[in-house]
Every structure is written in C-alpha cells, then in structure tokens.
Amino acid sequence: MSGRLVLAAALSAAVLAPLVAPTYQALLMLPFMAYAVALLGLNLLFGYTGLVSFGHALFLGIGAYTGAFLTSVFKVRSMEVILVAAAALGALVAAPVGALCVRYVKIYFGMLTLAFGMVFYTFVLKFYRLTGGDEGMPFLRPALLGRSLEGLSKIDYLVGPYYYYSLAVLVLATLVMWRIVRSPFGLCLKTIRDNPTKAETLGIGVARYRWYAFVISAVYAAVGGALLGPPTGNVDPTLAYWTQSGNIVFMTLLGGFASFFGPVLGAFVFIYLQDWVMSIVPFWRLIFGAILAVIVIFAPGGLAGLLTPRPAAAPRP
Amino acid sequence: MTAHVVNLVVSGVFHASILFLVSAGLQVVFGVQKIFNLACGSFYALGAYVGVSAVAWYAEAGGPPALFILPLAIAGVAAGALGVVVERGLLRFVYDRDETFQLLLTFAVVLMMEDAIRMTWGTSPRSTAGLYLTYGGVHVLGTTVPVYNLIVIGASLAIAVLIGWLLTHTAFGCIIRASADNREMAEALGVDMRRLYAKVFTLGTALGTLGGALVIPATAAMSEMGIELIVEAFAVVVIGGLGSMRGAFVGALIVGVLRSIAISVYPELEMLLIYLIVIAVLVLRPRGLFGGAPA
Numbered sequence: 001m002s003g004r005l006v007l008a009a010a011l012s013a014a015v016l017a018p019l020v021a022p023t024y025q026a027l028l029m030l031p032f033m034a035y036a037v038a039l040l041g042l043n044l045l046f047g048y049t050g051l052v053s054f055g056h057a058l059f060l061g062i063g064a065y066t067g068a069f070l071t072s073v074f075k076v077r078s079m080e081v082i083l084v085a086a087a088a089l090g091a092l093v094a095a096p097v098g099a100l101c102v103r104y105v106k107i108y109f110g111m112l113t114l115a116f117g118m119v120f121y122t123f124v125l126k127f128y129r130l131t132g133g134d135e136g137m138p139f140l141r142p143a144l145l146g147r148s149l150e151g152l153s154k155i156d157y158l159v160g161p162y163y164y165y166s167l168a169v170l171v172l173a174t175l176v177m178w179r180i181v182r183s184p185f186g187l188c189l190k191t192i193r194d195n196p197t198k199a200e201t202l203g204i205g206v207a208r209y210r211w212y213a214f215v216i217s218a219v220y221a222a223v224g225g226a227l228l229g230p231p232t233g234n235v236d237p238t239l240a241y242w243t244q245s246g247n248i249v250f251m252t253l254l255g256g257f258a259s260f261f262g263p264v265l266g267a268f269v270f271i272y273l274q275d276w277v278m279s280i281v282p283f284w285r286l287i288f289g290a291i292l293a294v295i296v297i298f299a300p301g302g303l304a305g306l307l308t309p310r311p312a313a314a315p316r317p
Numbered sequence: 318m319t320a321h322v323v324n325l326v327v328s329g330v331f332h333a334s335i336l337f338l339v340s341a342g343l344q345v346v347f348g349v350q351k352i353f354n355l356a357c358g359s360f361y362a363l364g365a366y367v368g369v370s371a372v373a374w375y376a377e378a379g380g381p382p383a384l385f386i387l388p389l390a391i392a393g394v395a396a397g398a399l400g401v402v403v404e405r406g407l408l409r410f411v412y413d414r415d416e417t418f419q420l421l422l423t424f425a426v427v428l429m430m431e432d433a434i435r436m437t438w439g440t441s442p443r444s445t446a447g448l449y450l451t452y453g454g455v456h457v458l459g460t461t462v463p464v465y466n467l468i469v470i471g472a473s474l475a476i477a478v479l480i481g482w483l484l485t486h487t488a489f490g491c492i493i494r495a496s497a498d499n500r501e502m503a504e505a506l507g508v509d510m511r512r513l514y515a516k517v518f519t520l521g522t523a524l525g526t527l528g529g530a531l532v533i534p535a536t537a538a539m540s541e542m543g544i545e546l547i548v549e550a551f552a553v554v555v556i557g558g559l560g561s562m563r564g565a566f567v568g569a570l571i572v573g574v575l576r577s578i579a580i581s582v583y584p585e586l587e588m589l590l591i592y593l594i595v596i597a598v599l600v601l602r603p604r605g606l607f608g609g610a611p612a
Binding site: 104116 | 407411421559
C-alpha cells in the first residue's frame with residue numbers, strides 16, 4: 001500500500017513541477033522522462049529476461065533520428081506521427097537484429113548488440129550528407145495533438161505542453177509495461193531468466209520469447225529517443241555511441257534492475273545528480289564512475305534494493 | 318600505384334601493431350580471468366599521456382633525441398603498474414559475480430579514467446613535437462616510409478614472439494594456460510589465484526599502456542582516444558576469437574589493414590566495414606578464427 005502512496009506522491013509532484021519548481025529544474029524533467037521510457041524497455045530485457053544489451057543506444061538513436069528526419073526533411077511535424085514512426089522503425093530494425101542477438105546470451109549477446117550499435121553509430125557519423133555527421137540534424141518543434149504551438153516561446157513550449165505530453169507518454173508506457181510484466185508473457189520471461197532449461201522443458205520457446213522482449217525493449221528505446229529530441233532541438237551521433245549504451249545500463253543498475261520502478265528512479269537520480277555534480281566540478285565521469293563501482297561492488301540491487309526493507313533478492317541476470 | 322599500396326600497407330600494419338598490443342592485453346585478461354576488460358582502451362590512453370610526459374621530461378633533461386624511444390617504452394611499461402591497483406582495489410570483489418557486473422565495473426573504470434586523464438593533463442590534445450621524424454624515413458618502392466613506424470612494427474612483432482615464448486616455454490605461461498583452461502583444477506594443484514590474477518591483470522594493463530606510449534609520436538594524445546580504441550580492440554578480439562593470442566595477432570592485422578584500405582578507397586566505410594565483419598563473425602563463427610568453444 002505504501003508503494004501506491006509513494007507512486008501517487010511522485011506522480012503529483014511530476015504534475016505540479018512546472019508550476020512550482022524553477023524552470024531549469026522542470027526542464028531537466030524532460031530528458032528524465034525520455035530516458036525513463038527507454039529504461040522501462042531496457043529493463044524488460046535486463047531485469048526481467050536477464051540479457052544485458054550494450055548497444056541499446058542504437059534504438060535511442062533510431063527514435064531520435066526518425067524525429068529529426070520527419071521534422072526537418074519530410075516536414076512532418078506531428079509528434080504522434082513521429083512517435084508511431086519511431087516505434088515502427090525501432091521494431092523493424094530490432095526484428096532482424098534481435099533475431100541474431102538472442103541466439104546468444106551473456107557476454108556474446110552483449111558483444112553482438114555492441115557491434116550493431118557501432119554499425120549504426122559509424123553510419124550516422126560517416127554518411128554526413130544524409131545525417132549531418134557529427135554536427136547532427138535539427139529536430140524541429142513538433143506539433144502536439146494536431147496543435148502547432150509555434151506561437152509559444154521555446155521555454156513556454158517545453159515546460160508547458162511538451163512537458164505534459166512527455167509525462168502522458170511516460171505514464172502510458174509505464175501502464176503498458178506494467179501489464180506486460182504482470183502477464184503470463186512476463187512470467188515466462190522471468191522463468192527464462194532464472195532457468196532457461198526448465199523454461200524450455202515447460203514448453204516456452206526460449207529464443208522466441210527473448211526475441212519478443214528484445215523487440216519490445218527496442219520500441220520503448222526508440223520512443224524514448226524520439227522524446228529526447230525536442231528539448232535540445234538537435235540530434236547528434238553521440239546519442240548512439242557505445243558509452244551511451246553503457247550509461248543507460250548504468251542508470252538501470254543505479255535505480256535497481258530487480259524492481260519495476262527501479263530504472264525510472266535510476267534515470268531520475270542520474271539526470272539530476274549529473275546536473276548537480278557538473279555545476280560544481282566539470283569531472284562528472286570521475287564521480288559517476290566511482291558511484292558505479294560502489295554500486296556494482298556493494299549494492300548490486302541499486303537504490304531500489306537499498307530502499308526496500310526486504311533484503312534485495314537480486315536475481316542474477 | 319605501388320607507392321600508394323606500400324603506404325597503405327605500412328600505415329595499416331603500424332596501426333595493427335598498436336592494436337595487437339592492446340588486444341593482447343584484453344585477451345590475456347579474458348583468457349585467465351574471464352573478464353572482458355573495457356578499461357583496456359583507457360589504459361592505452363593513460364600510456365599515451367604518460368609517454369608524452371616522459372618524453373617531454375627527457376627532452377628537458379637534455380637526453381639525446383635519437384634515444385627518446387627508451388624513456389617512452391619504459392614509461393609505457395611502468396604505467397602498467399596501475400593494473401595491480403585496479404585489480405586489487407576493485408576487480409577482486411566481483412570475481413564470483415555475474416559477468417554483467419564485471420563488465421560494468423570495468424565500464425566504471427573507463428568513466429573514472431577518462432576524467433582522471435582530463436584532470437591531470439587537461440582537455441587539449443598533447444603531442445611530442447617533431448620526434449616522429451627523428452629517425453627519418455627510408456625509401457621503399459618510390460615512397461618514403463617513416464622509420465619510426467618500422468621500429469614499432471618490429472617491437473610489436475618482438476613482443477608477440479616474446480608472449481608466445483612466455484606462454485609455451487615458461488612455468489608462468491604454463492600456469493596461465495592451465496588456469497585459463499580449468500581454474501578449479503589449477504587451484505587444486507596449488508596455484509595461488511590471487512597472485513596470478515594480480516600478475517595477469519598487470520601484464521594486460523602494461524600491454525595496453527605500452528601500446529599507448531608507442532603510438533604517441535605518430536599522433537596526438539586525446540582524452541577520448543581510449544573509448545575509441547577499445548571498440549576497435551573489441552573488433553579484433555571478436556574476429557580473432559576471445560582469449561586467443563594468435564587470434565589477437567591475426568585479428569589486429571585484419572582490422573588494421575582493412576581499415577587503412579577502406580579509408581583510402583571509400584572513407585565512409587572505414588569502421589562500418591569492420592563492425593559488419595564483427596557481426597558476420599559473431600553470427601557465423603562466434604568463437605572467432607582461433608577461439609575455443611563459445612561460452
């Protein structure tokens with residue numbers, strides 16, 4: 001019950017934030033919500049299925065570049081179209097990539113996803129006539145629910161309509177993911193994580209279920225990637241670099257991959273802590289590296305594992 | 318035409334020599350400790366910066382320019398001492414954990430070292446002014462090849478032979494191979510795993526830092542060079558086969574030379590081609606060209 005109270009409090013805080021919090025803090029909520037969507041998907045693969053992808057920035061990149069192409073090349077400005085297109089393209093790419101990757105587990109899965117991520121990264125970096133290379137591409141202000149909103153200033157747009165739009169997408173994504181992990185399908189994934197041999201003898205098509213999880217997580221990452229574009233108004237290849245893949249796994253671990261809301265918490269803490277650290281010293285990686293080392297060694301259950309009173313029965317991925 | 322080909326091959330093999338050193342470090346650690354060490358690239362970057370500082374210090378002390386390679390190589394190997402700190406200070410806590418956590422711990426080292434280097438040496442690129450051409454060039458088939466490149470290629474070959482000899486003809490090498498093969502049995506036969514892991518990880522680190530130090534006269538040291546090189550070394554070990562020294566050697570040659578050809582023929586393809594090969598290898602032959610059975 002207390003969990004629901006916390007959740008209700010967090011949601012109300014998120015709804016009220018643009019009205020009461022300083023604009024700058026409210027703006028930071030935008031990348032947080034985008035990453036939260038992506039991480040919900042990543043954790044279906046990491047926490048629930050036991051596969052750690054080191055190339056998920058590929059799908060963030062696909063989502064973000066889909067939005068950039070649609071708005072600046074094809075003059076499509078509807079955010080709904082962008083999100084659907086990002087999800088569809090994410091699924092389209094993830095279907096063959098996932099089919100190859102899920103044939104392996106553990107380190108080989110990680111390496112194969114890393115290689116695919118780097119293929120995409122080098123592609124957007126090198127084919128600069130198409131993608132703008134390391135300069136990136138503009139992601140023009142999308143229209144929300146058919147309303148163009150060009151009259152608003154950038155800040156008013158971002159902390160106003162776009163903020164609540166992102167929040168709505170996050171809430172919807174959370175509800176859908178909640179249904180997924182509570183469904184028999186989600187139970188099958190957990191069985192596969194804990195004991196693939198047993199899952200196979202129970203008649204679960206292990207590779208097929210892993211593939212489903214891969215595609216779903218890619219769709220989430222692509223939607224999250226598309227949401228990342230409008231706040232900066234520009235999309236560049238660093239979003240798809242392998243260190244970015246490492247960072248999102250880091251966020252998941254920071255929050256706690258064994259808990260449903262852990263990754264959301266991880267994204268929140270990562271974004272705000274990074275901003276705070278960078279306001280004091282420029283060397284945020286040094287401090288975050290140390291934090292990651294401490295978490296890996298002493299608290300593999302992450303923040304959620306530390307907060308829950310039960311000892312975190314961290315399932316091994 | 319021949320001049321062009323000679324240039325391509327020499328620059329490709331030069332890059333391959335450096336890649337081999339870093340990949341060899343990756344392989345020896347993976348072979349024994351079963352950890353895929355993402356920080357190998359960061360050690361390479363550290364070696365480069367330490368090399369720049371050592372050479373600058375050497376020049377200031379008035380050492381003869383012709384011998385600059387000595388302080389460079391010594392500094393590169395000495396920087397490998399960081400390995401024992403990382404192994405004893407961090408990695409030893411996670412040997413019994415899932416490999417995901419081990420991988421993430423090396424990623425933590427990557428993050429920390431990138432900024433530690435920025436803090437120590439600043440953010441602007443550092444280079445050893447002019448030393449590259451100290452040894453001049455030799456004329457080969459109508460083109461000039463820098464002698465320094467040939468020295469590094471020779472040194473890398475010598476190290477490859479040395480590692481081969483170490484692994485097959487010494488007691489230490491025998492212990493390494495036994496532990497890579499069957500850790501429990503090696504331990505039961507009295508191998509002190511704590512010391513072995515510390516030694517092996519330090520050896521792996523020193524190979525990386527030496528690679529970084531040797532590359533530095535030919536290029537400038539940048540704080541991102543580590544995270545860029547690790548993905549190339551990753552391609553090398555996947556193509557060659559995880560844990561295999563012969564694999565690191567052949568893989569480095571393939572990646573180094575192909576990359577050099579791609580840059581001159583169709584620059585857009587550069588690393589894209591390499592990663593497509595990596596994917597093809599992983600899909601068709603996951604143990605690589607020389608690796609054992611996939612985990």
